Amino acid sequence: xxxxxxxxxxxxxxxxxxxxxxxxxxxxxxxxxxxxxxxxxxxxxxxxxxxxxxxxxxxxxxxxxxxxxxxxxxxxxxxxxxxxxxxxxxxxxxxxxxxxxxxxxxxxxxxxxxxxxxxxxxxxxxxxxxxxxxxxxxxxxxxxxxxxxxxxxxxxxxxxxxxxxxxxxxxxxxxxxxxxxxxxxxxxxxxxxxxxxxxxxxxxxxxxxxxxxxxxxxxxxxxxxxxxxxxxxxxxxxxxxxxxxxxxxxxxxxxxxxxxxxxxxxxxxxxxxxxxxxxxxxxxxxxxxxxxxxxxxxxxxxxxxxxxxxxxxxxxxxxxxxxxxxxxxxxxxxxxxxxxxxxxxxxxxxxxxxxxxxxxxxxxxxxxxxxxxxxxxxxxxxxxxxxxxxxxxxxxxxxxxxxxxxxxxxxxxxxxxxxxxxxxxxxxxxxxxxxxxxxxxxxxxxxxxxxxxxxxxxxxxxxxxxxxxxxxxxxxxxxxxxxxxxxxxxxxxxxxxxxxxxxxxxxxxxxxxxxxxxxxxxxxxxxxxxxx
Amino acid sequence: xxxxxxxxxxxxxxxxxxxxxxxxxxxxxxxxxxxxxxxxxxxxxxxxxxxxxxxxxxxxxxxxxxxxxxxxxxxxxxxxxxxxxxxxxxxxxxxxxxxxxxxxxxxxxxxxxxxxxxxxxxxxxxxxxxxxxxxxxxxxxxxxxxxxxxxxxxxxxxxxxxxxxxxxxxxxxxxxxxxxxxxxxxxxxxxxxxxxxxxxxxxxxxxxxxxxxxxxxxxxxxxxxxxxxxxxxxxxxxxxxxxxxxxxxxxxxxxxxxxxxxxxxxxxxxxxxxxxxxxxxxxxxxxxxxxxxxxxxxxxxxxxxxxxxxxxxxxxxxxxxxxxxxxxxxxxxxxxx
Numbered sequence: 001x002x003x004x005x006x007x008x009x010x011x012x013x014x015x016x017x018x019x020x021x022x023x024x025x026x027x028x029x030x031x032x033x034x035x036x037x038x039x040x041x042x043x044x045x046x047x048x049x050x051x052x053x054x055x056x057x058x059x060x061x062x063x064x065x066x067x068x069x070x071x072x073x074x075x076x077x078x079x080x081x082x083x084x085x086x087x088x089x090x091x092x093x094x095x096x097x098x099x100x101x102x103x104x105x106x107x108x109x110x111x112x113x114x115x116x117x118x119x120x121x122x123x124x125x126x127x128x129x130x131x132x133x134x135x136x137x138x139x140x141x142x143x144x145x146x147x148x149x150x151x152x153x154x155x156x157x158x159x160x161x162x163x164x165x166x167x168x169x170x171x172x173x174x175x176x177x178x179x180x181x182x183x184x185x186x187x188x189x190x191x192x193x194x195x196x197x198x199x200x201x202x203x204x205x206x207x208x209x210x211x212x213x214x215x216x217x218x219x220x221x222x223x224x225x226x227x228x229x230x231x232x233x234x235x236x237x238x239x240x241x242x243x244x245x246x247x248x249x250x251x252x253x254x255x256x257x258x259x260x261x262x263x264x265x266x267x268x269x270x271x272x273x274x275x276x277x278x279x280x281x282x283x284x285x286x287x288x289x290x291x292x293x294x295x296x297x298x299x300x301x302x303x304x305x306x307x308x309x310x311x312x313x314x315x316x317x318x319x320x321x322x323x324x325x326x327x328x329x330x331x332x333x334x335x336x337x338x339x340x341x342x343x344x345x346x347x348x349x350x351x352x353x354x355x356x357x358x359x360x361x362x363x364x365x366x367x368x369x370x371x372x373x374x375x376x377x378x379x380x381x382x383x384x385x386x387x388x389x390x391x392x393x394x395x396x397x398x399x400x401x402x403x404x405x406x407x408x409x410x411x412x413x414x415x416x417x418x419x420x421x422x423x424x425x426x427x428x429x430x431x432x433x434x435x436x437x438x439x440x441x442x443x444x445x446x447x448x449x450x451x452x453x454x455x456x457x458x459x460x461x462x463x464x465x466x467x468x469x470x471x472x473x474x475x476x477x478x479x480x481x482x483x484x485x486x487x488x489x490x491x492x493x494x495x496x497x498x499x500x501x502x503x504x505x506x507x508x509x510x511x512x513x514x515x516x517x518x519x520x521x522x523x524x525x526x527x528x529x530x531x532x
Numbered sequence: 533x534x535x536x537x538x539x540x541x542x543x544x545x546x547x548x549x550x551x552x553x554x555x556x557x558x559x560x561x562x563x564x565x566x567x568x569x570x571x572x573x574x575x576x577x578x579x580x581x582x583x584x585x586x587x588x589x590x591x592x593x594x595x596x597x598x599x600x601x602x603x604x605x606x607x608x609x610x611x612x613x614x615x616x617x618x619x620x621x622x623x624x625x626x627x628x629x630x631x632x633x634x635x636x637x638x639x640x641x642x643x644x645x646x647x648x649x650x651x652x653x654x655x656x657x658x659x660x661x662x663x664x665x666x667x668x669x670x671x672x673x674x675x676x677x678x679x680x681x682x683x684x685x686x687x688x689x690x691x692x693x694x695x696x697x698x699x700x701x702x703x704x705x706x707x708x709x710x711x712x713x714x715x716x717x718x719x720x721x722x723x724x725x726x727x728x729x730x731x732x733x734x735x736x737x738x739x740x741x742x743x744x745x746x747x748x749x750x751x752x753x754x755x756x757x758x759x760x761x762x763x764x765x766x767x768x769x770x771x772x773x774x775x776x777x778x779x780x781x782x783x784x785x786x787x788x789x790x791x792x793x794x795x796x797x798x799x800x801x802x803x804x805x806x807x808x809x810x811x812x813x814x815x816x817x818x819x820x821x822x823x824x825x826x827x828x829x830x831x832x833x834x835x836x837x838x839x840x841x842x843x844x845x846x847x848x849x850x851x852x853x854x855x856x857x858x859x860x861x862x863x864x865x866x867x868x869x
Binding site for chain 1: 579580581584586587589590591592593594595596598599601602605606630633634635636637644645700703704707708711714715716717718719721722813814815816817818819822823
């Protein structure tokens with residue numbers, strides 16, 4: 001043992017020395033490279049795209065930072081000209097849309113933008129060989145032509161009033177993609193666009209580095225570089241935000257709330273058009289009774305769901321058109337809290353009488369149904385459990401069941417399902433396919449087979465009529481019909497929460513869609529952000 | 533083993549190495565084939581639709597024809613044997629296929645990511661082995677002493693902590709409270725390139741966390757094995773001859789204890805890989821961990837098959853290396869037997 005001592009002593013000395021070395025290495029002062037006026041902004045998100053090619057679904061609703069569409073959206077989500085010199089014009093029959101391009105717009109590689117690039121982009125989306133899911137949204141397009149280098153003409157199969165809203169898709173340079181397999185092109189990782197930033201590097205799973213496009217037609221960005229850090233885990237993102245690595249980060253409401261008391265940070269709660277609700281299939285014998293559906297809508301406590309489950313980061317939902325939309329019909333909004341008295345009165349009047357075990361019965365059939373939710377989605381699970389508890393209070397028994405999507409799919413015709421949808425741009429998007437009888441029972445479109453001639457006609461009119469006033473009237477009729485028929489039990493609209501450093505200036509939140517990552521997040525206008 | 537001259541004895545010990553390597557290679561081929569067939573069979577049993585997975589949230593707004601078209605482009609609706617033969621054919625031509633979840637060739641996914649995972653695992657393994665051999669031997673030498681008891685208590689405590697918890701705790705202390713190390717990422721978020729010093733600085737915490745979480749198993753094993761061999765005749769004899777304690781411990785006792793340890797390192801490798809996946813997630817490192825999970829969830833056969841094959845090959849190689857090392861370390865073991 002005495003002989004071991006030198007070894008031990010040596011060990012202690014070397015360990016200490018190594019420790020000191022390590023410490024010395026770490027304490028090397030790190031000078032921020034951007035000390036010259038906040039030239040680099042860092043934002044963090046969980047939403048990494050698989051590709052950076054708009055044809056393959058990157059930033060199709062605009063604000064993609066790297067690309068521009070023919071049109072763009074301002075802070076109020078109103079359409080403004082993008083690559084088009086002014087908003088495209090629609091012919092009187094509604095089937096020809098003509099866009100004139102801006103002069104002298106250059107791609108990041110110096111190539112000049114022409115109408116053939118625009119035509120190429122849309123033709124690529126429509127090409128069946130290209131694995132683009134966007135094709136479903138552009139099924140009204142018959143042809144795209146470029147009669148001269150500054151003009152693009154879209155020919156539609158049928159008049160489609162909100163067509164201009166589909167023109168936010170980023171335009172890619174035809175020269176770099178012609179003759180290539182677009183699904184596998186190098187371009188998808190190293191894209192070239194016209195947008196305010198060009199891609200310097202992308203390390204999937206780590207970060208995307210963007211540098212200012214000096215020749216951007218909308219003016220050079222106010223900052224030199226933008227880094228988008230991809231951090232999948234919410235807790236890790238919060239900790240790195242806390243460590244000061246990011247200027248802005250997308251965080252779940254409860255984690256974001258932790259930053260609110262700290263003066264160095266600011267929390268933004270951004271309204272969205274993303275709603276959660278229960279799809280009530282007409283193929284279920286209990287749910288087929290409109291009295292049950294209406295009673296459910298009266299029985300649920302939406303205010304409690306927003307406060308308890310969403311931590312205040314949401315709004316009660318009463319229909320598929322978000323209250324922030326100009327097409328929203330205010331009269332359909334009910335009480336945000338539960339109204340069990342009205343619900344029980346309605347059930348009593350419809351002949352659903354309380355049974356011995358507290359569950360109501362009509363003609364020997366108990367008021368009982370299964371409510372499915374995707375098991376991996378904790379928000380939907382919490383909402384399903386809240387619906388179950390609220391329904392029980394009025395004598396309707398709900399059996400919540402967490403499943404995977406492949407187990408859910410075949411049962412959607414007969415079992416209720418907690419779903420989510422919504423887009424802030426036009427009430428026709430998504431909604432037409434979700435509630436029109438033509439799409440009854442087609443996959444995730446109208447899986448509950450809701451059929452209403454009134455709703456069908458209103459949806460069709462909203463699509464056919466170009467006049468905004470007539471569209472508004474059509475969607476008012478539609479929303480009232482949905483509120484009366486309750487094919488869905490609408491619960492809440494979500495809010496997206498973000499944490500920002502207080503020093504960041506120029507942030508202008510706008511109503512967001514479900515998808516938000518590099519594109520279409522709080523940083524949609526990051527090219528105008530500055531740091532004080 | 534008795535009177536042969538040292539150089540000849542050494543070459544004699546590894547005399548059968550070439551035969552063993554050849555034999556192992558012959559066994560490896562059916563093992564790899566069986567693994568890949570199993571992979572494809574499991575994939576076929578998976579009900580997940582790769583086209584819906586690919587579409588993500590857009591799956592809910594995409595028409596059935598649109599999704600069917602994408603499936604047809606990929607050939608994922610073909611019968612399984614057809615898909616398997618196509619995959620094998622491409623593999624023999626050096627093409628690992630196209631990753632449907634990552635939208636890039638499988639080879640570039642592996643090239644971009646495997647290096648970081650291997651670096652993490654390699655450095656961690658070296659640290660764990662060195663630390664556990666040293667500390668385990670010392671603990672065994674003073675069995676029941678304060679150092680031994682303290683080390684064992686710490687080992688049991690760490691063994692019961694989930695690795696992601698250790699990771700988050702390490703971030704909270706060393707990155708947030710003390711500010712010594714970055715909280716995650718491979719390089720500084722605003723860095724202009726990938727410099728080695730920057731990466732090394734970012735890897736200190738992940739390596740330390742992974743090493744600490746994996747160390748107890750190795751440490752306790754070394755401690756017990758050395759404690760055992762300290763009671764062996766040849767060690768007692770060495771002590772009786774009056775050799776210094778250090779020589780007895782590291783030259784005699786540890787050397788005997790090392791033998792089973794070598795084999796066990798090989799078999800413990802998969803657990804180290806599993807820990808690395810979690811550490812990569814906590815420290816947001818762009819390694820293979822996250823893509824493996826994504827590939828499994830998205831029924832991305834080509835990527836899963838490649839990762840499985842590479843992992844199987846690494847484990848087979850590790851086992852072979854362990855056996856060869858065993859033969860080199862123990863004169864009683866003969867490879868040509």
